[in-house]
Amino acid sequence: MMLRLLGLAAAVLAATAASAQRADSGRISGGADDDLPPAQRLRIQQQLAAALGSPELRRAVAARKAAGAVPLQWPLRALHGEGFGYHGISNYVDHDPAFPGRVLDYACGARTYDNAQGYNHAGTDYFLWPFPWLTMDDGAIAAVAAAPGIIVGHNDGHPDRSCAMSDLPWNAVYLRHDDGSMTWYGHLRRGSLTTKQIGDTVEAGEYLGLVGSSGSSTAPHLHFELHDATGRVVDPRHGNCNAEPEHWSPPQAYEDPAINTLSLHTQEPEWVGCGDGSEGAMQERTYATDAIVPGTTFHALASFRDQRRGDVATFALQRPDGSEFAHWQHDLADEDLPREVYAATVWTWIHTMPVDAPHGDWHFVADFHGRRYTRAFFVGSETEVRAAAVMRERAAVQALTPAQHPGRGDL
Template sequence: MKSKITLFSFVLSFIFSFAQQPSSDVTGGEFVFNPEKAECLTDAQREVIYQNIQSRISELSQNNRLAYSAENRGVHPLFVWPLQKSTNSTYNEIYGISGYIDHNAAYPDQLTDYNCGTRSYDTDNGYNHQGIDYFTWPFGWKMMDNDEVEIIAAAPGQIVAKSDGNFDRSCDFDTTTPWNAVYIQHSDGSIALYGHMKNGSTTTKNIGDMVIEGEYLGVVGSSGVSTGPHLHFEVFTDATFTQLVDPYAGTCNSFNADSWWQNQRPYNNPGINAVLTHTAAPVFPACPTTETSNESDQFDLNDTVTYFIYLRDQVAGTTVNLKVIRPDNTYLYNWDFDLNDNYYASYWGGWTSVANIAGEWKWEATYNGQTVTHSYYVGALSVEEEGLESTSIYPNPFNDIVNINSTSKVKSAKVVDILGKTIKTFEENSPEGIKELNLSELSDGMYFVTLEGEQNQKKTIKLIKK
């Protein structure tokens, strides 16, 4: 599936709410995933996958290792969400939905999703979209590079087939290269396909092994017929692959009467995926080049801070409230930004301010009842603040473990790299607070750790690992 950015600029009219908004031409717009509406699997690829699964199931059955039993067939599973953020992801949310299953057998451009809408696609050659496409947002290639979005088992079951080792930065609708995928059979005989995984990321478990609900299966990638990182999630009632399942309950679901979700999410689910500060506007290159996000949480005095928000399921006629908050918790800016179109994913920004006060600043957005606050820091690194004046870290440089020497209790610690990306966070786990940090998994290089005391005082210290 392909990703495309529709860019435009316009001058935002001034709206006042407590404090004037920053003066800027706003840039951004819609993020369109798979604008060409290309099918995720060719007929030939499907046939190979089906035959492989059926062959593996036959082998498991012959060896008395097949978990599914027709005699003891259970009820259909209830799924959990098949994606989760990895521990190193700092975004508020990490997905958008570009396409549901098409229930209208006619084509082309004759679409009916489970909710009687047209949030799906078909093709001129008769393909009707058979799965659900979850694309990663924002910065899908960057998130893929950093293993930030994990695919998990939506229900317990048995691995009946898997594939890996295939190229995972596809930008080709016509490729014959297979995708990387894991296939799970549930206790009722239904089979779930998890496709487009990152090369080398699939579970180390083998065919025949069992998985539990929520277990790691792989990382979202762009293998097979794909031109952007996403998960294609497709379910059938059994290994004949003749009856498709749409997990979503809805008036126009023609496949099954009830929901297969434990908690079905709304058809449109407006929300904030990220609220970020940048040294400059992000850059979205052509597939498959990784985005230049220009993210930063650390600025020197008099630096220019650039603000962006990244939304999911934007609704026309709604408003986002935006705030830039000084270290003393007063508003530098507080304004409303109107949204005029319906977009499955969007980004807006280009607002700027000059970092003229040292300390912790906040960039905050409120949308659809949800508030997301992003902290960033202004001032020279290693500035000591009241309450943590004598706090030190040793050894520095370090190998694996660093110790914290402080007369004040340290309740949390955040480690960021030289680009301002959060690498690891720690929270107090004893009455004495945090006394040491295990940073053994970090690569050699320079980092900054921000310690926070009981009275919310902070101190940032430069660390060197070698």
């Protein structure tokens, strides 16, 4: 299955202030899909059972204190990046054993999938958004342990740029927790796994590997899967169609409308579909910039997760003195789209910076769902812009502590 990216027809919105013209296209993504073929699932289960039966792991398990239900925490962490958010959720666990096309998520919705081979999606898919391949290549987002436990297995060395369903194996880490439950972290980037070994303990939030697209996967994402002590797949989300108590602490919302990023671009970014799979072959071109030269045209971009019809986003470009240069709104209802909610969207608006625009620090501001998002940018001559870029680079290098450098094992 292809990454479901749809270019949208032009829809120029009425501007409520100067220079807010919608760009030619928006982007909608269903995120990422995946599959774990039965033979692979069986192999993993055998691998983990064998490991758990080994004297080393028996000793490691015995050394830990057994616990009641272990609460789970957010299984991802941004190692770097400037976004407010970096993910969307494409699929939950499918609770309807029938197939194909018979799906039911924990909240009695249909945010999940099955296939004709009888696979009912057994985990939660957290995909990267808005520039999934670039974000993956940047090593920006890590899968982290949802709870303390012991590493009971890992798979590595497999290609990590899949963009279609396949029989390829994934790179993954498997943990056992003190209530006997297990968590699986699948589709990781090749060579990015923690250097810790089977039998080693991990803390909650500890680095396990980078989000990638190894195995049967249409785009970079984490497939997170929970099993109880008997090996049964468990959906950690409580809802009307899942009697299981909530395992996430804090609970994760079914829909989580938010702005992931605000950014400026010298031209419309280019997304990519399914490339040839070679290193660097699939990567978006963003044309992102932090500085605008007066007299030039630029794109203001907002990416959303769980954007819903009727949720109005308000945007403004503010001059250094705080006054508004441009002001506009966006509502999914203004688009010619059939659904009430989309897991991931991107919209861009074209502006022209006047030749007499005041130089200095401007702000791209958005209000959405009760939260304010602010992104600073610089307006000035090309000389000033170059000088500002050098300053920012110096500041960024100084701000980086060793722990923030992406790398293996030390995270």
